[in-house]
Structure formats: C-alpha cells, structure tokens
Amino acid sequence: MIGIGPRTSAQRRNGPGPPGVLAFIPAPLYSDRYEVVDTIGSWLMSTPDERRVNGARQRLIDLLADDEGILPGGLVERMTRCGKSNCRCVGEPPHLHGPYVQWGYSQGRERITRRLSARQAERYRPAIERGRKLMELLIELDEVEIRRVEHAEGWGR
Ligand SMILES: [Zn+2]
Numbered sequence: 001m002i003g004i005g006p007r008t009s010a011q012r013r014n015g016p017g018p019p020g021v022l023a024f025i026p027a028p029l030y031s032d033r034y035e036v037v038d039t040i041g042s043w044l045m046s047t048p049d050e051r052r053v054n055g056a057r058q059r060l061i062d063l064l065a066d067d068e069g070i071l072p073g074g075l076v077e078r079m080t081r082c083g084k085s086n087c088r089c090v091g092e093p094p095h096l097h098g099p100y101v102q103w104g105y106s107q108g109r110e111r112i113t114r115r116l117s118a119r120q121a122e123r124y125r126p127a128i129e130r131g132r133k134l135m136e137l138l139i140e141l142d143e144v145e146i147r148r149v150e151h152a153e154g155w156g157r
Pocket residue numbers: 081082083084087088089090097
C-alpha cells in the first residue's frame with residue numbers, strides 16, 4: 001500500500017497545504033480530473049450524485065496529501081501464556097502476561113502479526129489509524145460511484 005517513503009525537499013518545504021486547497025497537492029496525486037472540484041460554477045451545476053462523488057474523492061485527496069505515513073491492518077491488545085509450566089500464567093486462576101500490543105496485517109493471502117513495544121505502538125498507531133480511514137474512504141467512494149452509475153444508467157435501486 002502506501003509506505004512511509006522519503007519525501008522530496010519540495011514536499012518538505014511546501015507541506016501538505018491547507019485542507020481543500022488543490023494547488024498544494026503533490027504532483028503524483030494531482031490530476032486535471034480533480035481541477036473542476038472546487039470551481040464554483042461546476043459545483044453549482046453538478047448533480048447531487050456528482051457532489052457526493054466529489055466530496056468522497058476530496059476526503060481521499062486530503063488524507064493522502066497529509067504528509068504522514070499510512071499503514072495497513074490494525075492493533076489489538078493480547079494477554080498470553082509464556083509456556084513455562086511453573087509460571088503464574090498456568091496457575092488457578094491463571095494470571096496471564098500482558099497486555100501486549102499486536103499489529104496484524106495481510107500481505108496477499110498471508111496474515112502477519114508483530115508484537116509491538118509501547119514505544120513502537122505509539123510510533124505506528126497514527127499511521128495505522130490513517131490506513132483504516134483510507135479503507136473507509138475507499139468504501140465510501142465505491143458506494144457513491146456505484147450509486148451515480150446506477151442512477152445515470154437507470155438501472156434502478
Ligand atoms: Zn508465564
């Protein structure tokens with residue numbers, strides 16, 4: 001997905017810019033397809049379906065223009081047994097170890113989990129939360145784009 005890659009000096013200098021200002025979006029994200037989004041004339045003339053699509057698209061653009069990393073998956077807290085036969089974690093009642101923060105993500109069909117230290121959890125949590133937000137926005141964009149096409153083609157629903 002989108003990694004925490006090195007930034008160009010121009011991106012560092014300019015930053016992501018204020019939200020909603022398309023001119024500040026770095027070149028790879030910017031295309032003339034998006035130029036009409038903020039022009040008043042086309043905004044007023046657009047249909048409700050187009051406004052929903054443009055709104056969902058703009059939220060995606062704003063998220064991606066944020067000069068921060070995005071990571072897939074999620075964090076969970078787990079209690080564990082260590083495996084030693086004389087440990088408190090196998091007593092009655094058991095006193096499990098933890099909680100430990102675990103980051104889980106999928107790469108292709110493989111599910112990968114990593115135990116994170118408190119510092120690692122603090123370091124990566126914001127990027128993982130942005131990753132979840134990205135997935136929500138992609139689902140939202142799918143929904144509004146499908147609705148627009150369904151209406152435009154008179155396919156009902
Ligand atoms: Zn134990």
